[in-house]
Amino acid sequence: MTLEYEVTVFTADPNLSWSLYKSLNITLEGTRGKSEVTSYHKFNLSFFGSNEIKFPVKCSSDLGHLVGIKLEAYWSIPFQSPWYHVRVEAESPIGTIYRFPIHQSIFADKEYFFREGKAMLPQKEKIEELIKHRQKEIKDQQKIYRWKVFEKGMPHCLESDTLPLDETYSFSKNAEFGLNKWIEGAKLIWTAITECMDALRNLDQVEDLLKKNLTAKSEYVMNNWK
Known part of the structure; x- marks a missing residue:
């Protein structure tokens, strides 16, 4: 039987993509086994925006609880x-x-594994298969995110x-x-020409100047500056 x-895959395109067609394989893994490898794809005609891809994944028997x-x-x-994936839902x-x-963005020539449900610390995983995947994930992350000393006594970078x-x-x-950046630069140049910024001699004059283009953030900075 x-x-x-x-399965519904939610993807997004936060970066400009010139790829016209994308394809990826997915396998569902449960406590009783794995599904058949299934391919899903998308014609990238909009270049930007979010997308939903729906398709069936077949398996020869009940997979149990999907992990x-x-x-x-x-x-x-x-x-x-790269192809950015937001989440996957399986009914x-x-x-x-x-x-x-x-x-996370998905790249070619790499295998990815994602656990079901909320994030969990590696030491709290109880399923053996998930423990192996988390250990591999930690090693891969350690290769990417490494600290170095820029100057002695300074925080690592x-x-x-x-x-x-x-x-x-x-x-x-x-x-x-x-x-x-271009708009604010143009405003500064115009202000320098029209109001002689080199004549500003105290903070009150600076405050008066900033109030002409007040935002929530700049107002907070002015009120809380020390």
């Missing part, structure tokens, strides 16, 4: 750009819904020339920063 689990999912064999054309044949938080993709700002956020 063949059973089907209804995790495995994602692997990702590829995209014409460019191998069993009897209506039980399992949720797998991801919040990250030993990396570039941050992992998920630790950086999205394309839209970088564009917003760039636009705000």
Whole structure:
């Protein structure tokens, strides 16, 4: 007898992607076994925004309580750009819904495993299969996030020339920063021309100047500055 689990994958595109087609394999893992490897895909026509992908995952018998999912064999054309996954939900044949938080970019040539339910400290895991996956996950993270001493006596900093993709700002956020920088720079130049900023001689004059373009944050800074 063949059973089907209804799976919904929630993805997003926080960074500009020129890939037109993406595909990834998923395997459901339960306390009684594993499902068949199933591929899901998306035609990337919108380039930005969130998406939901629904598809059935077949298995020859009941998997029991779902404990995790495995994602692997990702590829995209014409460019191998990362694919950001928010979460995965799987509904069993009897209506039980399992949720797998991801919040991570998926890259090619790498295998991923995500546990079901809320986050848990590795030492509190009780299922042997999950313990093995968590140990591997910790070792992988230790290779990425390492500390180095910049100068003796100073706090340690990250030993990396570039941050992992998920630790950086999205394309839209970088564009917003760039636009705000240009606008505020233009305002400063205009203020310097029209109000002679070099004539500011005390904090009261600075406060009067800031009040002309007051925001919640700048108001808080002015009221709490020490």
